[in-house]
Amino acid sequence: MGLKKKPAGAETGLARRRFLNTAAAAGLAGVGMAACSDKPASAPAATAQASAPHAQPNPGEGAGSIHLKPGELDSYYGLWSGGHTGDMRVLGLPSGREITRIPVFVPDALVGWGITNESKDIMGRKADGSLKYTVADTHHTHASYKDGDYDGRYAWINDKINARIARVRLDTFTCDKITELPNAQGFHGIFPDKRDPVDEAVNYTTRVFCGSEFHIPLTAADIDKPEKYRAIFSCVDAESMQLRWQVLIDGNCDLVATSYDGKLAATNQYNTENGVKYEDMMSAERDACLFFNVARIEAAVKAGKFKTIGDSKVPVVDGTRDANADPKTALTAYVSVPKNPHGVNASPDGKYFICAGKLSPTGTVIELAKVLDWFDGKLEKIDQAIVAEVELGLGPLHTAFDGRGNAYTTLFLDSQVVKWNVDAAIKFHNGDKNAKYVVDRVDVQYQPGHLNATHSETKSADGKYLAVGCKFSKDRFLPVGPLHPENEQFIDISGEKMVLLADHPVRGEPHDFIIFRRDIIKPKQIYNLDDHPQAVKSAADGGLTRKGKKVTVRMVSQAPAFSMREFKVKSGDEVTLFLTNLDKVEDLTHGFAIPNHNVNFIVNPQETKSVTFTAGKPGVYWCYCTHFCHALHLEMRTRMIVEA
Template identity: 50%
Template structure:
């Protein structure tokens, strides 16, 4: 047996008698359960490139230094989805230090997200303070990150959110109408992010009002476009099958999505009968022209949203047959190719994006856009790219990253005898998404790759039946991939994106005219209050608005008086003009606490249910006398 670089026979079980697969696949084949046992055994002997400790790798590492010393800054920002927590996390790379958590679809008592009036307005006063965030992606201009927004989906509640990168706060959330389970999400790359493309995965009846429950063939789902600036629906396109992941090209003309369940079934057995599923290609120019011509319909409850028919035979879409149940959809930085990852096939399918014009002109057939079907190993899920013509595909069942040469793969598909697989590196265990530094843009730099692994098993100290997942940082700058960091992460982050620090420009202080607290400012003006200087109580029947300032280590009021049963709104303006002097506010025994950044205004509303003395205090350390920053709410009996 020929040994691949980074592959270790001790952790590989070969099916040598299976003549139906290529040599590449046989070399990487391992039993789904047996591989885990083999890897555990290898760990005890110190075998396997992926089983060396991070410190051992660092000692033998001859690529760029991954050490970020105290006081030094990371080279990259990583935006991680928070998975089942519903948040987004910011990490520094290559240190892999967690820098910040951005609450999005979740309740967060540290910042008051889901508690403050400002955050409730963003959340649309939704009852769902939980989410399943999957795919964070930054807005672009000319195919390059512009650090304006990061968008993230909530699969559990069919929502899409926008995070402002200047303050790293969620400022808009939209619930996508007419569909269920928003999964794959990407942005339009060129000329700028006009649209956020997002797939609704599950097929439902329309209208979904209790009629037609058993008319399975009439179910359908839709491809969705959200206006990136207004965060309102731009259009929806009906498709055949269930949509999975999506991406866009570098011309602004096309988006494309992997699509499974071509059988239009609602059971597992029913949805895996066919040999092939497809990639659906969406012609954005034709969709926009159809909307302009009024060639669309609307659905009840969303009468302003254009809904177009993109099922098979439509001039708006093309269905490219690919192996069964394709998963990841990834566009190469050069703009020529996109990759649909096979999942149930040992292959990935390369699409030649330069042939899409001819496809929609009717000059070629759908399968003619396929540049190659590349055999890599078992369970290919997602592919990332560098700036040297290499691709990196996660092999879920093989627990490996496969590095391969894109152009050589095309040549091999066309009959040339050429070996396109460069290296296979063990990761622990069952990797899903992977991303290279700047790899989703024209600026791909080929320094690092992240493998987001679904299991950790024996990688870290045991913490009970629920294990963390495992993030592994791999240096890809040299001829060989090298694992350089191994770290736990919570609640299946699922996906991430990585941007160079030079692209991200954040504010150090809030601007007083920021729209984030515009509604609160408007109410203050109506009450005749100047937020920057006034400390006063406004009474409106049983509604009481308490305005106060904060300057470390004092609130503008050390006490205020209300009546039992009053609806109390606390409005605080942080007048500190110094970076990192954040204040907090907590009303003891009332479930109210929130953050007020420097120069920000924040508010929360609650009922003063019990008579008596109720203390409030600052929750974010701000001064040597931080403990003394407190006051009393005096509640008189009703």
């Protein structure tokens, strides 16, 4: 990269940014190859004053050993997006162990997600009853709030491929609702609100905001008119999971952030050029952090000032730049930030949103009070809400916080995390060239994307652990063929210096995650029989009934047996089978597989599920328990006898 180490703040301008201003493909290819070098030892040099990385585990005060003894529990939960694996993952911290994966958008053979009728109904079916989608790409997961901290009710996660939002219940760790966003493509950023902008009593999450990345024609007539393509910003009701409203906008949405007072949501945007080729998408010097005035939008919707698009009945207001030039009526405000920014994050003191520069080496600090001032006509230009724009290093992507006034930003190209003080950065930006805003840097292995710290996205940010999702693991783990794992690294941030604690391989490709104290949630261990309206409450309640070619089988499991030792159907029958697990002991799950019929699912204690299938060719099919349950688990079977 040819960059020399320089003291932070030694450059008054943003000179180094010019490095990424040459939009020619050749130059970019060079950047790309550097980013993806197979010579990990020669990571780009640190760009500023902070000392060299600290490889020796030497945890500071507050963060204990990450190496738990057998049986010791973790202190924090982590919820991780699974990327194009399509799931959500639950990690324990500080150990870094993956405790479970939650099937969300794509089928899962273990639990029968996408196999059972109940899961198919959540996932969405085609007219013929089969699954509408079997692939997904999850990027971001965030949880519900109350009083500015997590309340342990829900988490939400996006599917970028098919523009779907899913909700996960944090009592059962299961997905209970999925909504496909109309008029949207490439749904990427997602964030719940933290309180209502108007109603003081509603100091908890009732909305989830969704930014779509791809700009598309709104009618088939505009397919060949890229200048008419637009992206969309959606508001989904946190409880009903129905769309409340959408905003038509300029630019492509990346991430989403929300303010603690409920008044503002924002999305950082690249491609405000509305280009359709990547060279065009990065031609402008600055893009935007786009703010939404939630109360004004909802007032406009209430007043009928909206349109609808195509078949969708969702009210759509106009949030484009030209339509919102007057601050007194504006629904949106486009704050300019350096080119192709990546990530927007709310500081836990409620004051700032920070955008990372990606193609600019800067972080941009936007003061929310000033954004509100602009909407109120008290600030002349919206860009006056920018209170700092400082150099951090090459390829800044995302920012986390420790609750002590420090921000931690990933530097994709430098393969570092930089710790910087927000107040000092504002002072530096205001002309105090002695303000040393960069506190520390640590090398990570290798190119980091998202990072997050314990409770970083809440008012309770506690500054203990930082996790960093590194996008190339290269030589950090035993080689497993051409497809490498990603590398989640854990860093102790309890002291002045960051201390790298551990590497953990993760199957591709997690993006974002949140980390919260274990006391936040109290998961259920056993279902209630009445959770399912068709629960089979005893063996006597079960049996086989037939209506023409439609057969219903109702059965219970209780270790080590299914209540029916055999059942007879005819080849070609449409069979619906309900299975209730009557076992009440925690962790006593049973499975139910039918050979050659694509049926397998599990029932947890007191849970009921159902499957519908067509009985195959005549023969005996031993349905068996797939989930180890008992010394006689192998013997736990029932015979499905299919007659001609």
